[in-house]
Amino acid sequence: MTNDRLAEAKAFIEAHGAAKFKPFAYYDKHLDCIRVRIRDCSMVEIRMNPIFTMVTNAQSDQPVGFNIKGVRYLFENVGLAPKRVYQLTSILDAIAKVFPDEALQRVREVFKEFVEIEIDLDVTPALN
Amino acid sequence: MGYDSSREVYLVDGKFFDRTKGIVVDAKMGLLSSTLVDFNTRGQKTEIFQFLTIVADGLVMTSHIFEGLKRGLHADGSQDGALLKLVCTWKCKYDIDWTGDQHYLGFSQVHPPANHAYMVIMTPNIRHREQYPDVACWINKWNWVEEDAGLAGAPKGWIERFDRKLWSKDQ
Numbered sequence: 239m240t241n242d243r244l245a246e247a248k249a250f251i252e253a254h255g256a257a258k259f260k261p262f263a264y265y266d267k268h269l270d271c272i273r274v275r276i277r278d279c280s281m282v283e284i285r286m287n288p289i290f291t292m293v294t295n296a297q298s299d300q301p302v303g304f305n306i307k308g309v310r311y312l313f314e315n316v317g318l319a320p321k322r323v324y325q326l327t328s329i330l331d332a333i334a335k336v337f338p339d340e341a342l343q344r345v346r347e348v349f350k351e352f353v354e355i356e357i358d359l360d361v362t363p364a365l366n
Numbered sequence: 367m368g369y370d371s372s373r374e375v376y377l378v379d380g381k382f383f384d385r386t387k388g389i390v391v392d393a394k395m396g397l398l399s400s401t402l403v404d405f406n407t408r409g410q411k412t413e414i415f416q417f418l419t420i421v422a423d424g425l426v427m428t429s430h431i432f433e434g435l436k437r438g439l440h441a442d443g444s445q446d447g448a449l450l451k452l453v454c455t456w457k458c459k460y461d462i463d464w465t466g467d468q469h470y471l472g473f474s475q476v477h478p479p480a481n482h483a484y485m486v487i488m489t490p491n492i493r494h495r496e497q498y499p500d501v502a503c504w505i506n507k508w509n510w511v512e513e514d515a516g517l518a519g520a521p522k523g524w525i526e527r528f529d530r531k532l533w534s535k536d537q
Contacts, residue, residue: 240460243419244470251406251414251471259409268489268506269451278412280463282482282510285527288436296479296510297463 263326263357270310272359274326275303276352286341289333292348301348306333309359321360327353373399375498376417380425380486381454382502383433383532390533395425395488396501413508415462415473421508425486428454429519429536434529435487451487452503453528455511457519458484483513485521 259278266273271291280296283305289312293303306312306329313320316332330353334342346353375396382393397417405413432453460475467474488503495501512522517534521527 240419240423240475241470243422244415244462244473244475247411247415247418247473248470250402250418251411254403254406256411256471257407257409259411262408264408266507268504269487275408275410278410278464280412280416280461280476280479280510282479282512283485284512285523293509296461296482297476 261352261355263355265309265357265359267360270308272306272309272329272357273303274305274349274352274355276349277302286344287339289337290341290345292345304345304349323356323358325353326355326357329357375399375501376402376422377500378422378425378505380488380503381428381431381533383431383452390431392426393502394500395486395503395505396491396498397505411471411473412463415470417505417508419462419475420458420460420484421486421505424456424458424484425454427456429456429483430454430517430524430534431532432520432524432528432530433532436527436529450489450492451506452490452532453485453487453521455483455485455520457513461510479510481513482510483519483521485509485511 261276263272263274279302281302282294282296284292284294286292289307291305291307292301293305294300295302310320316336318332330342330346375398377394377396380393380395381390384391402414402417435451458478461478462473463476464472465474465476466472486505487507488505490503491498491501514520514522514524517524
């Protein structure tokens, strides 16, 4: 059964063109969170606090990303506009002014090479 | 099994808590093909592979169903979007990851991470029931989580993370 499923996944990816992975950040409107990923791999999500989730490689435990949760509520509290292009660092800076804690410091330290990633944020409600 | 380009929605067998009857029933969970296309555009092959293997085959083996994410969440036009979310978890016996095996774009079955459960977050299909009557819930997210030491197959800290546990298979 697994090989059939693997074949289906392969067929899907090839039908749409196997895009090369590069680090990104995007807004998941269904779960109202920003997802930052620096590697394509099997992942474990580890809750750090109500705002941050660390994402690690399931096989090696290396950090490969993080999530910022409750974005619309968070943006209202830190005074960020809900619809514009941001650099990740500016979002983290805004959070630091209102919710500075160890989780934020750890995220900044671990992902310091990627804080200039841009995210085109449109924090409008999802339809489903 | 091949790729069907006409397929708009992937349907996965899963478990759904029927509130009207107060029991868990077998149901179909849906994911729009366009969502997988978005993953592909970002180069997230692992998540595509894991959806079409671990989730497709494993969601029906759900061990626990939780309701409500304990955090502020705007979704589905509601500030209380977190309350609507359902979380299914189970102890998956394998992982799918990149190994370099050339048969399937480098992906193959590997050992699961020790002391972890697999988690799927879903939204009940309320607003689009008429258009998609077969879909009980929309699948939003799938990934590994650390396993709770006291409740096998459940996420670590589930009491703090979710509003309530709706069902466990062994109870």
